[in-house]
Amino acid sequence: MVQNDDIPNQMLVQPENIKEFLSSHNINSTRQRLAIAESMFRTQQHLSAENILEQVNLNGVQVSKATVYNTLRLFVKKGMLREVVIDPLRTLFDSNVSDHHHILNVQTGEIRDIDPININLPPVPGLGPNEKIEGFDLVLRVTNTTSPSD
Protein backbone atom coordinates (compact mmCIF):
# COMPACT_ATOMS: atom_id res chain seq x y z
CA MET A 1 0.00 0.00 0.00
CA VAL A 2 2.54 2.56 -1.08
CA GLN A 3 0.55 5.70 -1.47
CA ASN A 4 1.85 9.17 -1.03
CA ASP A 5 -0.24 12.22 -0.68
CA ASP A 6 2.26 14.13 -2.71
CA ILE A 7 3.34 11.49 -5.13
CA PRO A 8 5.66 13.71 -7.10
CA ASN A 9 9.26 12.74 -6.74
CA GLN A 10 8.94 9.52 -4.83
CA MET A 11 8.37 7.68 -8.07
CA LEU A 12 11.52 9.04 -9.57
CA VAL A 13 14.43 6.66 -9.32
CA GLN A 14 17.84 8.18 -8.99
CA PRO A 15 20.29 7.01 -11.64
CA GLU A 16 22.59 5.35 -9.11
CA ASN A 17 19.67 3.31 -7.85
CA ILE A 18 18.45 2.03 -11.15
CA LYS A 19 20.45 -1.17 -11.03
CA GLU A 20 18.97 -2.19 -7.73
CA PHE A 21 15.57 -1.00 -8.84
CA LEU A 22 15.80 -3.48 -11.70
CA SER A 23 17.23 -6.30 -9.60
CA SER A 24 14.56 -5.78 -6.95
CA HIS A 25 12.11 -6.61 -9.70
CA ASN A 26 14.10 -9.65 -10.83
CA ILE A 27 15.40 -8.02 -13.95
CA ASN A 28 19.00 -8.42 -15.02
CA SER A 29 20.77 -5.19 -15.78
CA THR A 30 22.03 -4.71 -19.27
CA ARG A 31 23.31 -1.68 -21.07
CA GLN A 32 20.02 -1.35 -22.95
CA ARG A 33 17.75 -1.84 -19.97
CA LEU A 34 19.65 0.61 -17.84
CA ALA A 35 19.42 3.25 -20.51
CA ILE A 36 15.71 2.67 -21.04
CA ALA A 37 14.98 2.60 -17.31
CA GLU A 38 16.94 5.79 -16.81
CA SER A 39 14.91 7.64 -19.42
CA MET A 40 11.66 6.17 -18.23
CA PHE A 41 11.98 6.59 -14.48
CA ARG A 42 14.01 9.76 -14.26
CA THR A 43 11.07 11.98 -15.04
CA GLN A 44 7.39 11.54 -14.43
CA GLN A 45 6.00 11.50 -17.89
CA HIS A 46 3.89 9.63 -20.36
CA LEU A 47 6.23 8.41 -23.01
CA SER A 48 5.86 6.45 -26.19
CA ALA A 49 8.39 3.89 -27.32
CA GLU A 50 9.53 6.43 -29.87
CA ASN A 51 10.09 9.05 -27.14
CA ILE A 52 12.16 6.60 -25.14
CA LEU A 53 14.27 5.71 -28.13
CA GLU A 54 15.02 9.38 -28.75
CA GLN A 55 16.04 9.98 -25.17
CA VAL A 56 18.19 6.88 -25.06
CA ASN A 57 19.91 7.90 -28.25
CA LEU A 58 20.49 11.40 -26.90
CA ASN A 59 22.30 9.78 -24.00
CA GLY A 60 24.59 8.15 -26.51
CA VAL A 61 23.30 4.62 -26.03
CA GLN A 62 22.59 2.49 -29.06
CA VAL A 63 19.37 0.48 -28.75
CA SER A 64 16.94 -0.88 -31.31
CA LYS A 65 13.30 -0.01 -31.33
CA ALA A 66 12.33 -3.64 -30.88
CA THR A 67 14.33 -3.76 -27.68
CA VAL A 68 12.67 -0.60 -26.43
CA TYR A 69 9.27 -2.20 -26.97
CA ASN A 70 10.23 -5.51 -25.44
CA THR A 71 11.83 -3.85 -22.46
CA LEU A 72 8.86 -1.59 -21.82
CA ARG A 73 6.59 -4.63 -22.01
CA LEU A 74 8.85 -6.38 -19.55
CA PHE A 75 8.62 -3.43 -17.16
CA VAL A 76 4.85 -3.46 -17.46
CA LYS A 77 4.76 -7.18 -16.72
CA LYS A 78 6.87 -6.61 -13.63
CA GLY A 79 4.54 -3.89 -12.41
CA MET A 80 7.04 -1.07 -12.80
CA LEU A 81 5.16 0.66 -15.55
CA ARG A 82 1.59 1.18 -16.58
CA GLU A 83 0.24 1.12 -20.07
CA VAL A 84 -2.00 4.07 -20.89
CA VAL A 85 -4.61 3.83 -23.62
CA ILE A 86 -5.62 7.35 -24.52
CA ASP A 87 -3.87 8.18 -27.74
CA PRO A 88 -5.29 6.07 -30.57
CA LEU A 89 -2.05 6.37 -32.51
CA ARG A 90 0.39 4.95 -30.02
CA THR A 91 0.69 3.28 -26.67
CA LEU A 92 1.97 5.43 -23.86
CA PHE A 93 3.83 4.23 -20.80
CA ASP A 94 3.34 5.82 -17.42
CA SER A 95 5.98 5.41 -14.72
CA ASN A 96 3.36 6.23 -12.11
CA VAL A 97 1.87 2.86 -11.19
CA SER A 98 -0.08 4.07 -8.21
CA ASP A 99 -3.82 4.40 -8.52
CA HIS A 100 -4.54 7.58 -10.41
CA HIS A 101 -6.33 9.09 -13.37
CA HIS A 102 -5.54 11.36 -16.26
CA ILE A 103 -6.18 14.79 -17.64
CA LEU A 104 -6.04 15.15 -21.38
CA ASN A 105 -5.70 18.64 -22.76
CA VAL A 106 -7.43 18.22 -26.09
CA GLN A 107 -5.80 21.32 -27.52
CA THR A 108 -2.20 20.61 -26.64
CA GLY A 109 -2.45 16.82 -26.46
CA GLU A 110 -0.72 16.95 -23.10
CA ILE A 111 -1.54 14.16 -20.66
CA ARG A 112 -1.08 14.62 -16.94
CA ASP A 113 -1.66 12.47 -13.91
CA ILE A 114 -4.16 13.41 -11.27
CA ASP A 115 -4.58 11.88 -7.85
CA PRO A 116 -7.30 9.30 -7.50
CA ILE A 117 -10.51 11.21 -7.31
CA ASN A 118 -12.76 10.20 -4.49
CA ILE A 119 -15.76 9.25 -6.52
CA ASN A 120 -18.44 7.02 -5.17
CA LEU A 121 -20.02 5.53 -8.19
CA PRO A 122 -23.78 5.37 -8.09
CA PRO A 123 -25.26 1.94 -8.75
CA VAL A 124 -24.26 1.15 -12.29
CA PRO A 125 -27.28 0.37 -14.44
CA GLY A 126 -25.80 -2.00 -17.01
CA LEU A 127 -23.86 -4.25 -14.67
CA GLY A 128 -24.36 -7.97 -15.11
CA PRO A 129 -25.37 -10.10 -12.11
CA ASN A 130 -22.01 -11.87 -12.05
CA GLU A 131 -19.91 -8.81 -12.69
CA LYS A 132 -17.90 -7.00 -10.08
CA ILE A 133 -16.31 -3.61 -10.59
CA GLU A 134 -12.56 -3.99 -10.34
CA GLY A 135 -11.71 -0.36 -10.91
CA PHE A 136 -12.16 2.41 -13.36
CA ASP A 137 -10.17 4.52 -15.74
CA LEU A 138 -11.10 8.14 -15.90
CA VAL A 139 -9.87 10.65 -18.45
CA LEU A 140 -10.85 14.26 -17.98
CA ARG A 141 -10.87 16.14 -21.23
CA VAL A 142 -9.94 19.78 -20.71
CA THR A 143 -9.58 22.80 -22.94
CA ASN A 144 -7.81 26.08 -22.44
CA THR A 145 -10.30 28.82 -21.61
CA THR A 146 -7.92 31.61 -22.59
CA SER A 147 -4.85 31.71 -24.71
CA PRO A 148 -2.02 30.71 -22.40
CA SER A 149 -0.12 33.88 -23.24
CA ASP A 150 -0.38 35.99 -20.09
Added chain:
Amino acid sequence: MVQNDDIPNQMLVQPENIKEFLSSHNINSTRQRLAIAESMFRTQQHLSAENILEQVNLNGVQVSKATVYNTLRLFVKKGMLREVVIDPLRTLFDSNVSDHHHILNVQTGEIRDIDPININLPPVPGLGPNEKIEGFDLVLRVTNTTSPSD
Protein backbone atom coordinates in the same frame (compact mmCIF):
# COMPACT_ATOMS: atom_id res chain seq x y z
CA MET B 1 -28.83 19.61 -36.08
CA VAL B 2 -30.36 16.16 -35.95
CA GLN B 3 -30.46 15.08 -32.34
CA ASN B 4 -32.94 12.92 -30.48
CA ASP B 5 -33.80 13.23 -26.83
CA ASP B 6 -34.50 9.57 -26.29
CA ILE B 7 -31.78 8.03 -28.22
CA PRO B 8 -31.84 4.37 -27.16
CA ASN B 9 -33.03 2.26 -30.01
CA GLN B 10 -33.62 5.19 -32.23
CA MET B 11 -29.99 4.85 -33.15
CA LEU B 12 -30.68 1.60 -34.87
CA VAL B 13 -31.44 2.43 -38.42
CA GLN B 14 -33.72 0.17 -40.36
CA PRO B 15 -32.19 -1.00 -43.62
CA GLU B 16 -34.79 0.76 -45.71
CA ASN B 17 -33.96 4.03 -44.00
CA ILE B 18 -30.25 3.91 -44.43
CA LYS B 19 -30.25 5.88 -47.63
CA GLU B 20 -32.06 8.79 -46.09
CA PHE B 21 -30.03 8.46 -42.94
CA LEU B 22 -26.95 9.04 -45.05
CA SER B 23 -28.44 11.82 -47.11
CA SER B 24 -29.68 13.58 -43.98
CA HIS B 25 -26.04 13.79 -43.02
CA ASN B 26 -25.01 15.02 -46.45
CA ILE B 27 -23.46 11.79 -47.51
CA ASN B 28 -23.99 10.36 -50.96
CA SER B 29 -25.13 6.77 -51.05
CA THR B 30 -22.87 4.30 -52.72
CA ARG B 31 -22.84 0.54 -52.73
CA GLN B 32 -19.92 0.52 -50.29
CA ARG B 33 -21.31 3.12 -47.91
CA LEU B 34 -24.71 1.46 -47.76
CA ALA B 35 -23.14 -1.86 -46.91
CA ILE B 36 -20.90 -0.37 -44.24
CA ALA B 37 -23.71 1.71 -42.75
CA GLU B 38 -25.97 -1.31 -42.66
CA SER B 39 -23.45 -3.34 -40.70
CA MET B 40 -22.60 -0.47 -38.43
CA PHE B 41 -26.01 0.87 -37.55
CA ARG B 42 -28.08 -2.27 -37.61
CA THR B 43 -26.85 -3.42 -34.25
CA GLN B 44 -25.58 -1.49 -31.30
CA GLN B 45 -22.05 -2.67 -31.02
CA HIS B 46 -18.45 -1.64 -30.80
CA LEU B 47 -16.87 -2.73 -34.00
CA SER B 48 -13.42 -2.53 -35.45
CA ALA B 49 -12.78 -1.85 -39.12
CA GLU B 50 -11.89 -5.50 -39.45
CA ASN B 51 -15.25 -6.53 -37.94
CA ILE B 52 -17.09 -4.31 -40.37
CA LEU B 53 -15.20 -5.71 -43.31
CA GLU B 54 -16.14 -9.25 -42.27
CA GLN B 55 -19.82 -8.36 -41.94
CA VAL B 56 -19.87 -6.54 -45.23
CA ASN B 57 -18.21 -9.48 -46.95
CA LEU B 58 -20.70 -11.87 -45.36
CA ASN B 59 -23.44 -9.81 -46.96
CA GLY B 60 -21.80 -10.44 -50.29
CA VAL B 61 -20.56 -6.91 -50.84
CA GLN B 62 -17.04 -6.37 -52.05
CA VAL B 63 -15.29 -3.49 -50.29
CA SER B 64 -11.65 -2.76 -49.60
CA LYS B 65 -10.31 -2.24 -46.13
CA ALA B 66 -9.17 1.26 -47.01
CA THR B 67 -12.71 2.18 -47.93
CA VAL B 68 -13.98 0.77 -44.67
CA TYR B 69 -11.56 2.97 -42.77
CA ASN B 70 -12.26 6.05 -44.84
CA THR B 71 -15.99 5.56 -44.60
CA LEU B 72 -15.93 5.05 -40.84
CA ARG B 73 -13.82 8.20 -40.50
CA LEU B 74 -16.38 10.01 -42.64
CA PHE B 75 -19.19 8.84 -40.39
CA VAL B 76 -17.25 10.00 -37.34
CA LYS B 77 -16.70 13.41 -38.92
CA LYS B 78 -20.41 13.68 -39.62
CA GLY B 79 -21.25 12.85 -36.03
CA MET B 80 -22.89 9.55 -36.81
CA LEU B 81 -20.27 7.46 -35.09
CA ARG B 82 -17.99 7.77 -32.13
CA GLU B 83 -14.42 6.60 -31.93
CA VAL B 84 -13.65 4.59 -28.81
CA VAL B 85 -10.13 4.33 -27.46
CA ILE B 86 -10.05 1.38 -25.09
CA ASP B 87 -8.39 -1.44 -26.92
CA PRO B 88 -4.71 -0.64 -27.46
CA LEU B 89 -4.60 -2.89 -30.50
CA ARG B 90 -7.29 -1.32 -32.65
CA THR B 91 -9.72 1.54 -32.87
CA LEU B 92 -13.34 0.71 -32.15
CA PHE B 93 -16.36 2.52 -33.53
CA ASP B 94 -19.49 3.01 -31.48
CA SER B 95 -22.79 3.74 -33.20
CA ASN B 96 -24.08 5.24 -29.98
CA VAL B 97 -23.14 8.90 -30.19
CA SER B 98 -25.13 10.04 -27.21
CA ASP B 99 -23.29 10.89 -24.01
CA HIS B 100 -22.40 7.65 -22.30
CA HIS B 101 -19.61 5.59 -20.82
CA HIS B 102 -18.29 2.07 -21.08
CA ILE B 103 -17.96 -1.16 -19.21
CA LEU B 104 -15.00 -3.32 -20.10
CA ASN B 105 -15.13 -6.93 -18.99
CA VAL B 106 -11.44 -7.63 -18.60
CA GLN B 107 -11.97 -11.38 -18.78
CA THR B 108 -14.05 -11.57 -21.91
CA GLY B 109 -12.86 -8.35 -23.52
CA GLU B 110 -16.48 -7.38 -24.05
CA ILE B 111 -17.27 -3.67 -24.14
CA ARG B 112 -20.74 -2.38 -23.35
CA ASP B 113 -22.31 1.03 -23.16
CA ILE B 114 -23.72 2.40 -19.95
CA ASP B 115 -25.89 5.44 -19.50
CA PRO B 116 -24.10 8.58 -18.40
CA ILE B 117 -23.45 8.25 -14.72
CA ASN B 118 -24.40 11.24 -12.70
CA ILE B 119 -21.08 11.96 -11.15
CA ASN B 120 -20.31 15.27 -9.61
CA LEU B 121 -16.60 15.52 -9.83
CA PRO B 122 -14.96 16.91 -6.73
CA PRO B 123 -12.61 19.83 -7.35
CA VAL B 124 -9.88 18.37 -9.50
CA PRO B 125 -6.48 18.94 -7.91
CA GLY B 126 -4.23 19.10 -10.96
CA LEU B 127 -6.31 21.43 -13.08
CA GLY B 128 -4.49 24.39 -14.58
CA PRO B 129 -5.86 27.92 -14.05
CA ASN B 130 -6.80 28.28 -17.70
CA GLU B 131 -8.21 24.82 -18.11
CA LYS B 132 -11.87 23.99 -18.24
CA ILE B 133 -13.30 20.49 -18.04
CA GLU B 134 -15.04 19.71 -21.28
CA GLY B 135 -16.14 16.22 -20.38
CA PHE B 136 -14.80 12.89 -19.26
CA ASP B 137 -14.41 9.38 -20.48
CA LEU B 138 -15.05 6.68 -17.97
CA VAL B 139 -14.29 3.00 -18.39
CA LEU B 140 -15.42 0.64 -15.67
CA ARG B 141 -13.29 -2.46 -15.55
CA VAL B 142 -15.32 -5.43 -14.39
CA THR B 143 -14.60 -9.09 -13.75
CA ASN B 144 -16.87 -12.08 -13.47
CA THR B 145 -17.38 -13.05 -9.87
CA THR B 146 -18.55 -16.55 -10.70
CA SER B 147 -18.16 -18.72 -13.71
CA PRO B 148 -20.91 -17.70 -16.10
CA SER B 149 -22.13 -21.30 -16.35
CA ASP B 150 -25.53 -21.27 -14.64
Added chain:
DNA sequence: GTTGGTGCAAAGGATTTGCATGTTC
Protein backbone atom coordinates in the same frame (compact mmCIF):
# COMPACT_ATOMS: atom_id res chain seq x y z
C1' DG C 1 -13.23 17.99 -71.14
C1' DT C 2 -13.01 19.84 -66.49
C1' DT C 3 -14.32 19.51 -61.72
C1' DG C 4 -15.36 17.21 -57.75
C1' DG C 5 -16.35 12.88 -55.49
C1' DT C 6 -15.16 7.91 -54.50
C1' DG C 7 -12.59 3.63 -53.85
C1' DC C 8 -8.56 1.22 -53.25
C1' DA C 9 -3.44 -0.27 -53.96
C1' DA C 10 0.33 0.87 -52.03
C1' DA C 11 2.81 3.31 -48.45
C1' DG C 12 3.58 4.37 -43.69
C1' DG C 13 3.97 3.56 -38.90
C1' DA C 14 3.47 0.96 -34.61
C1' DT C 15 4.31 -3.33 -32.51
C1' DT C 16 5.58 -8.32 -32.34
C1' DT C 17 8.01 -12.45 -33.70
C1' DG C 18 11.63 -15.45 -34.59
C1' DC C 19 16.08 -16.20 -34.57
C1' DA C 20 21.09 -15.27 -33.97
C1' DT C 21 24.23 -14.26 -30.56
C1' DG C 22 26.06 -14.22 -26.03
C1' DT C 23 26.35 -16.11 -21.26
C1' DT C 24 26.28 -19.57 -17.58
C1' DC C 25 27.11 -23.90 -15.68
Added chain:
DNA sequence: GAACATGCAAATCCTTTGCACCAAC
Protein backbone atom coordinates in the same frame (compact mmCIF):
# COMPACT_ATOMS: atom_id res chain seq x y z
C1' DG D 1 28.26 -27.78 -25.21
C1' DA D 2 23.31 -27.40 -23.44
C1' DA D 3 20.15 -24.41 -21.71
C1' DC D 4 18.71 -20.11 -21.03
C1' DA D 5 18.56 -15.03 -21.61
C1' DT D 6 18.90 -11.00 -24.55
C1' DG D 7 18.75 -7.89 -28.54
C1' DC D 8 17.29 -6.84 -32.93
C1' DA D 9 16.14 -7.51 -38.18
C1' DA D 10 12.47 -8.67 -40.38
C1' DA D 11 7.67 -9.65 -40.42
C1' DT D 12 3.07 -8.39 -39.22
C1' DC D 13 -0.75 -5.75 -38.57
C1' DC D 14 -3.41 -1.35 -38.31
C1' DT D 15 -4.27 2.88 -40.58
C1' DT D 16 -3.55 6.67 -44.00
C1' DT D 17 -2.19 8.62 -48.37
C1' DG D 18 -2.08 9.43 -53.14
C1' DC D 19 -3.81 8.60 -57.23
C1' DA D 20 -6.83 6.38 -60.79
C1' DC D 21 -11.40 6.17 -62.08
C1' DC D 22 -16.03 7.81 -62.62
C1' DA D 23 -20.05 11.03 -62.79
C1' DA D 24 -22.05 15.55 -63.50
C1' DC D 25 -22.10 19.56 -65.94
